Amino acid sequence: MAGDPPVPERIEFVEVGPRDGLQNEKVLISTESKLALVARAIAAGARRIEVTSFVNPRRVPQMADAEAVCAGLPERPDVTYIGLVMNARGAERALATGRVDQLGAVCVSTDAFAMANQGQTSAESAAAAMEIVAMAQAAGRSGQITIGAAFGCPFSGEVAEAGVIALAQQLAAARPAEIALADTIGCGNPAQVARLVAGVRAAAPGVPVRVHFHNTRGTGLANVWAAVQAGASVVDASIGGLGGCPFAPGAAGNVASEDVVYMLERAGVATGIDLAEIIAASQWLSGIMGRTLPGMAAQAPLFPQTIEGA
Known part of the structure; x- marks a missing residue:
């Protein structure tokens, strides 16, 4: 209808299942299964994949095999492997593997969550994230920055949109590959998403906006739609809808890739992803996890289906 927001022709899809999808799971998943998940994501068309995080294994035991995962990644020059890092030590580990193409840094919108997540203030987390991007660039890699708790904080509650926009403007000085807005606890709503994406685009012109939504309160897909209409060009999702944050009480799964x-x-x-293949990957992962996963498309008949002879 006339006056409706424009719909983009395509977005860039980032599969975060191997990292964010698995990091909060209590049952340790084998390195082989993680690599199989990466391979299935690639087969479905994913060309940017968050494969692991380089964090303290005592705090996030699921990611203790980060180097082993990187060592087993298939040689695919057409795939960008992303490693999440929280500090310079993590960045050094990721770069030392020789297999991580992009460092994913994280800063947080509030002091309360920054202290729980990274043991530092919001301002300190921003400075650390900018340093990580600089380290990546110096090593001939790229770096992106995610603003955690951009839509609400598990400890402080409401987060001022103006503060998130100002933080993004500061981060843009590091020349990151993109700035991601993460709804860490799944509290955002479509109107808020549209305002914040538009605000960050205006404050950091030329820097792509990426979005990362959790589906804690059932608004995840609506938020994705609002974000792409507002100009976000990169969307995170996790096969099966797995996900959560060890340091954010109540954080549920990511929006499901399928x-x-x-x-x-x-x-x-356009997403570049084959729906049937990503559904097959979700169903396979459900078997690995031993339970039905939250993603809905994998629980319904494939639609539309090609009917033989029709």
Whole structure:
């Protein structure tokens, strides 16, 4: 209808299942299964994959095999492997593998969550993130920065949009590959998402905006749609809808890759992901995890289906 926001022709899809999807799981997943998940994501068309995080294994035991995962990654020059890092030590570890193409740094919008997540203030987390991007660039890699708790904080509650926009403007000086807005506890709503994406785009012109939504309160897909209409060009999702944060009470799973792909592709927004393949990956992962995963498209008949002889 006339006056409706424009729909982009395509977005860039980032599969975060091997890292954010698995990091909060209590049952340790084998390195072999993690690599199989990466391989299935690639087979489905994913060309940017968050493969692991280089963090203290005592705090996040699921990611203790970061170097082993990197060592087993397939040689794919067409795939960008992302390693999440929280500090310079983590960045050094990631770069030392020789397999991480992009460092993912994290800063946090509030002091309360920054202290719980990284043991530092919000301002300190921003400075550390900018340093990580500089380290990546010096090593011939790229770095991106995610603003955690951008839509609300598990400890402080509401987060001022103006503060998040100002933080993004500061981060843009590091020349990151993108700035991501993360709804860490899944409290955002579509109107808020549209305002914040538009505000960050205006404050950091030329820097792509990436979005990362959790589906804690059932608003994840609506938030994805609001974000892409507002100009976000990169969308995170996790196969099966797995995910959560060890340091954010109540954080539930990410938006499911198969659900995001179904919604966007049906709406005419290309993702580069084969829906049948990503659903097959979700069903495989459900077997690995030993339970039905939250993603909905994998629990429904494939639609549309090609009917033989039709």
